[in-house]
Amino acid sequence: xxxxxxxxFIAVEGPIGVGKTSLARRLxxxxxxxxxxxQSGQNPFLERFYRNPRAGALPTQLYFLLQRAQQLTAxxxxxxxxxxxxxxxxxxxxxxxxxxxxxxxxxxxxxQLYARLDVQTPKPDLVVYLxxxxxxxxxxxARRGVDYEQLIDRGYLERLNEAYARFFHEFDAAPLLIVxxxxxxxxxxxxxxxxxxxxxxxxxRGRLYYNPLRSRAI
Amino acid sequence: xxxxxxxxxxxGSNLSEPRVQVRTACARLADxxxxxxxxxxxLYASRAYGPVAQPDFVNAVVGVLTRLEPSALLAELIAIxxxxxRPAERQRWGPRIIDLDLLVYGRERRSDARxxxxxxxxxxxxxxxxxxxxxxxxxxxxxxxxxxxLAGRLASDGLQRL
Numbered sequence: 001x002x003x004x005x006x007x008x009f010i011a012v013e014g015p016i017g018v019g020k021t022s023l024a025r026r027l028x029x030x031x032x033x034x035x036x037x038x039q040s041g042q043n044p045f046l047e048r049f050y051r052n053p054r055a056g057a058l059p060t061q062l063y064f065l066l067q068r069a070q071q072l073t074a075x076x077x078x079x080x081x082x083x084x085x086x087x088x089x090x091x092x093x094x095x096x097x098x099x100x101x102x103x104x105x106x107x108x109x110x111x112q113l114y115a116r117l118d119v120q121t122p123k124p125d126l127v128v129y130l131x132x133x134x135x136x137x138x139x140x141x142a143r144r145g146v147d148y149e150q151l152i153d154r155g156y157l158e159r160l161n162e163a164y165a166r167f168f169h170e171f172d173a174a175p176l177l178i179v180x181x182x183x184x185x186x187x188x189x190x191x192x193x194x195x196x197x198x199x200x201x202x203x204x205r206g207r208l209y210y211n212p213l214r215s216r217a218i
Numbered sequence: 219x220x221x222x223x224x225x226x227x228x229x230g231s232n233l234s235e236p237r238v239q240v241r242t243a244c245a246r247l248a249d250x251x252x253x254x255x256x257x258x259x260x261l262y263a264s265r266a267y268g269p270v271a272q273p274d275f276v277n278a279v280v281g282v283l284t285r286l287e288p289s290a291l292l293a294e295l296i297a298i299x300x301x302x303x304r305p306a307e308r309q310r311w312g313p314r315i316i317d318l319d320l321l322v323y324g325r326e327r328r329s330d331a332r333x334x335x336x337x338x339x340x341x342x343x344x345x346x347x348x349x350x351x352x353x354x355x356x357x358x359x360x361x362x363x364x365x366x367x368l369a370g371r372l373a374s375d376g377l378q379r380l
Contacts, residue, residue, distance in 0.1 A: 028224050029256035029281035032357030034324060035222045083325050084358075201356070 007031075007126045010200070011087045011174075014130035014181065015160045016152065017141040022187045023130065023196075024088040030197055036075060036087035039067065047148040049101070053156070057101040061110055065094050065117070072121040091121045096163050100156075124174045126203055131165075132182035134158055177203050180211040222283045223324035225291060226354065228337070228346050229278045230317040232266055236276035237380070239302065239316050246298045247280050253291070257281035259349035261380040272313040276380070279321070279349040288323045292333055295320060321346060327360045336360055341368055344375045 010027065012020045021037060028035045040046060043063045049056030072091055098110045132140075134157045141149050168176065177200060186193040192212075199210050227247060231239035240261060248255045259279045266272045284291055295318040300306070302316040321337045328335050336359050340346055347369040350357070355366035362368060 025254060025256045025283055028222075028283055030354050030356065032224050032226075032322070032354055032359075034224060035283055037222065 006204070007084065007200075009085045009087070009122055009124045010126045010128060011090050011124040012128045012130065013090050013093060013164070013168075015132070015137055015157060015164055016149070017137040017144070017157075018130040018132045018181050019140065019187060020088040020130060023128070024086045026187065026193065027086045027197070027200070031084050031086065033084040033086045036071065036085055038089045039071075040064070041146075043067070050148045050151040053101065054103075058106045058110075061094070061098045061102060061106075062113070064097070065110070065114065068094055069117050069119040073119060076120050076122050085122075087124070090124070090127065091119060092167065096167050097160070100159050100163050126200065127171070127174045127176050128200060129164070129168050129176060129178045130181035131161075131178060132180075134161060136182040137161075175203055175205045176207040178207065178209045180209070184212060222285055223326075224357075225282050225284050225288075225323045226321040226350060226357070227280045227282065227295065228317075228319040228321050228350075229280060230275050230319075230345070231315060232273045232275040233313050233315040234303075236273070237261060240276050240278050243298060243302060243316050243318060244278065244280055246301070247282065250282075250284070250286070250291075250294050252285040253294075254283045255280055256283055257353040259352045262345055262349055263378045263380055264345040265376050266313070270313070275345065277345040277349060279346065279353060281353050288320065288326055288328070288333060288335060291323070292320050319346075321350065322357065322359055325360050336362060342372070344369075344372050344377045347372055348374065348377055348379075 010033070012024045012027070014020055024035055024037065027033060043060060045056055045060040045063050049060040068089070068091055075085070095114065098107055102110055134154055137157050138154065141152060168178065179196065184192040184196065186196045195212060196210065199208075229240050229243045231243070233239070244255070244258055247253070257280070262277045264275045264277060266275055286294065299316050299318055304315050304317075319337055319339070320333065320335065321340055323335050326335045340350075340359060341362060347365065351365050351369035355364070355369075357365045359365060359368065
């Protein structure tokens, strides 16, 4: 029998379209975990941002920061019988996006607010970082078909991918499983999912690249 | 804000092409408000038990994430049963066209006239525990323990994966 999982809080991260939310939901089903999901669809500024990134960036970032801070603070204060949880984001992503989307003056303002909020977030005991090339992200964004997301351009995704790679290169706050999500489809393919789940359950410390080398029929 | 909770629903039928009934019920679960189906187990066939001779059962377990409260989710399950033709008056051990049981809801433990959580039948029914172990072996059933271990203690009792 597989070794019992000891993870209490898993965070799934990665760029837009890589499959964070779908994986987080499925992990919740497998582990009986409570999901902590971003509600980006509720951000009234997001569509405006995709239509006009320069004008829409600041309100979009401020909304996300306050929304995420509120959600994670509530989590930190939540019940004594804390269930296992799986999140589809880390608070740190908020700053990562801010650095990409805001100009210097806006970012300075954002930083002041960020520091003032001093958000206390629960610390994940495993982070699963899903990586995929921009072509794969564009294809998945097209497939899920959210109207305003079709406005996302390749250059923006490239900058996000770089920002994520830099961020996780230096990340040492939790054990880190880096998944080549371009090579697998853990949502549509049961075998891919089972293997990834097993890797997640084995993962207890350090960092590991999960890159199943398998010939696959496309 | 009502948070998302993981919940597990047992689905069973032994009338009118049970496999079709189970699949139809699973499709109805996918349409529930504020609820997302995330995992569906394989179907299992099991012998009916109890005092009434009747056809074999087909069972499955569905894992969902839901923002419905337990009582609201239960009401939705009963509505699906009714829509699929289950009569309001039930014979406890009799044949049934469709049976939807709320097995586990988050860390919830309760027992009242309408609803007991976790479902009291879980530990003794292989047709519940085996499919549940297929989709959520690491689930810690409140007050009972880990699904894989609960299932490991239970004989398969003629249960067959279809």
